[in-house]
Amino acid sequence: MSLHYPNGKKYIPTRENKTISSTARNMSYSNRGMILEDDLNETNQYYLQHGIAVIYKKPTPVQIVHVDYPQRSSAVIKEAYFKQPSTTDYNGVYQGKYIDFEAKETKNKTSFPLKNFHAHQMEHMKQVIKQDGICFVIVRFVMLEEIYLLEGKHVIAFWERMQMGGRKSIKKTEIETLGHLIPIGFHPRLDYLKIVKQKLFA
Numbered sequence: 001m002s003l004h005y006p007n008g009k010k011y012i013p014t015r016e017n018k019t020i021s022s023t024a025r026n027m028s029y030s031n032r033g034m035i036l037e038d039d040l041n042e043t044n045q046y047y048l049q050h051g052i053a054v055i056y057k058k059p060t061p062v063q064i065v066h067v068d069y070p071q072r073s074s075a076v077i078k079e080a081y082f083k084q085p086s087t088t089d090y091n092g093v094y095q096g097k098y099i100d101f102e103a104k105e106t107k108n109k110t111s112f113p114l115k116n117f118h119a120h121q122m123e124h125m126k127q128v129i130k131q132d133g134i135c136f137v138i139v140r141f142v143m144l145e146e147i148y149l150l151e152g153k154h155v156i157a158f159w160e161r162m163q164m165g166g167r168k169s170i171k172k173t174e175i176e177t178l179g180h181l182i183p184i185g186f187h188p189r190l191d192y193l194k195i196v197k198q199k200l201f202a
Contacts (some may be wrong), residue, residue, distance in 0.1 A: 036105050036138070037103060039190050040090065040189075040192075041057060043188040043190045044057070044090070044092075046188040047188065047193065052094070054092045055090055055094065055099055056090065056091070057090050058088070058091065087120075087121065087124045088125070089101065090102075090103065094134075097133070097134050097201070098133035098134065099133070099134050099196070100134070100135045100152075101135065101136045101137060102117070102121065103137070103138045103140075104137060104138070104139050104140070105140045106141060108141070108143075108169075109144060109172070110171065111169040112139055112141075112175065113168065113169045114158060114162050114169055117159060122155075122159050125155065126156060129152055129153060129156075134200050135151070135152030136150060136151050136152050136200070137149075137150050137152065137155050138150075138190075139175060141172065146181065147182045147184070148179040148180060148181055149180045149192055149195050149196075150175055150178060150180075151179075154178045154179070158170045180195045180199055
């Protein structure tokens with residue numbers, strides 16, 4: 001099957017897309033490097049198993065454009081495109097509160113580019129906040145191995161600053177000042193709900 005990203009480029013599997021070997025899994029956490037999505041998924045599974053919260057990653061929407069029917073009883077998808085997600089990456093419920101957040105990574109050491117977001121995601125976050133939901137972004141600085149939780153209201157403010165002609169990124173110092181550093185642990189990997197409970201619950 002041929003899969004394409006929203007920009008039309010063909011999806012080509014690489015070695016990095018393959019399942020991580022058991023040897024790599026046994027490497028120390030600090031040395032193996034992190035994959036934010038994997039760590040969040042494992043954290044959310046921990047929350048679910050321990051009755052802490054129910055939070056899932058939203059599936060990436062796919063648009064099917066070509067299907068073959070070799071038999072009347074079967075269909076084979078030959079070509080499809082990853083559609084641009086219309087909202088954020090994760091949502092769920094924690095202690096009676098709706099939780100909604102986006103997860104992003106950057107190799108930049110001093111700032112986080114706002115081009116990683118889309119206007120419809122900003123609108124979605126505004127709507128969640130308007131309904132008294134808890135909305136935020138988890139940002140990983142890949143080269144520094146630092147992960148921050150930044151409230152949605154601040155992300156929206158930085159986005160609007162850009163729309164008014166301001167800088168096209170969020171300075172790391174701004175994230176350090178307004179955001180919350182998420183410590184890297186073992187079980188769970190990234191206990192972001194501890195920060196939500198301490199800092200964001202009214």
